[in-house]
Amino acid sequence: MDGAWVPEPITTILKQQSNGKILVDERDLWPNGKFVTGNIIVRTDYLRDNPDVIKRLLQAHVDETLWINEKLLQSNDTKADEKNVSALTSAFNQSLKNLTGKTFPDVQLAEALSRIEFTTDPLSDSLLKIADDTDEFGYIKKGVNWDGDLQKLYDFTLLNEVLSEKGLQTIKS
Template identity: 40%
Template sequence: MKSSRLWRALTPLITVGAVALALVGCSSSGSDGSSVDSTSSTPGQVSGTLRLGYFPNLTHAPALYGVEKGIFTKDLGPGVTLKPATFNSGTQEAEAILSGAIDAGYIGPNPAVNSFIKSNGDAIRIISGVTSGGASLVVRPEIASVADLKGKTIATPGLANTQDVALRYFLKKNGLRTDTQGGGDVSIKPQDNSLTVDAFQNKAIDGAWVPEPTASRLVAVGGKVLVNEADQWPETNGKFVTTLLIVRTAYLKKNPEIVRRLITANVESINGLNADLAAGATVANTALGKLTGKPLPDKVLASAWKSLTFTPDPIAKSLLLSAQHQEELGLLKGAKLDGIFDLTTLNDVLTKQGKATVADS
């Protein structure tokens, strides 16, 4: 598919991602860019490299937890080298996936959809759900209603990312115009989550629609929650997918056993978090501290953690609806998503654990 205006608009936003790509792009590659050393159909003899992307966000807690606890290393086995890489937005990580700089990643639904459509359905497959919930619109205390947002500047993590689409669709439903250049009734300012709290304190923005823990960090410095995104999903009883696990299709075809082990590690990490949520929060926060230089304060951690649900269910209906919203906003054309899910291995793993399987529609 030819590049759309949307992807040309996204290009300035991926500069930071280019740095991350340089860091992760040094592993040995196959002819299609996959980081494959060798693979065997015998599970105990698999070898290769898995370059895995994720964010330093609590919405990516299964990745944080799994890496910190050594679950991925254990489940992948001694023959598979894990090379983690972190990103600050779905835009950056989607570019890394499409360029072949990483093999799999934890990412939001809209960047996953964008990657699938941009590649004519060839580049990626969604192989598991990860997290539901954990996104809010946090604003200054004097903003008392949606009407008060007119003339204000609101941040999102990136143009056409999951929270960006949610904000734009919410404003459209409430009769407020936006555009991709920051104009309209409400000026939307895409920026890295790492910049949002300082921008809010410096009054460069009036609020932000962001995932956790950024939402709770904004509340901690004087913001208030105007919209909990869960309230915007009556079609799915307040459940909406925030994070998914995707893999490059070429890597999946070459390395089905490594991908099976990755899925197993993801499910095991989710199980570990849900078995003891308090302990899981501590582990995830420790991992965050290592990545960002400072763990979250206990109050922020507790606030953020309670809004998150960790599940291998990709909540497919919410993803499909979000893609429709993106199309209605003019940020996406031809949202044909047949084949975006490949949940066969996930359901096999869940069945062997005696757990309910999940659906792709």
């Protein structure tokens, strides 16, 4: 038996191109099905010296996340609006082509998007849990003040300003 623990859209690619099966959906392993896959991270000195730049980046991130979620909005709780998903896959592929010169087939992106939730919440608790698990399984060795240092990784000040200005729920630390 071959297996892989991979993120979307690789999961969908393996499923469609190699007749793969999803044995475990990662969402089933996390509270409310939510876990971190990526965060916006900036050096502390850059944040201190350029808060306006970072705030504009976060504003763009929030706007794009809202746009993506609007496109993925379920029309009847069982099926995504095909026109919106098509617009989203086209936009994603155009950006990917601009950056890499390559694209994914629309059918792969559409299926992958059905298993991805886009959020402005960094889901910091899940990153802390991942760190604990990797230590427990022996993949990393935690340092003396690991938990305290990892907690300092997140500063929600500017993100919460942006969310508040847009009338959205802020992130609790």
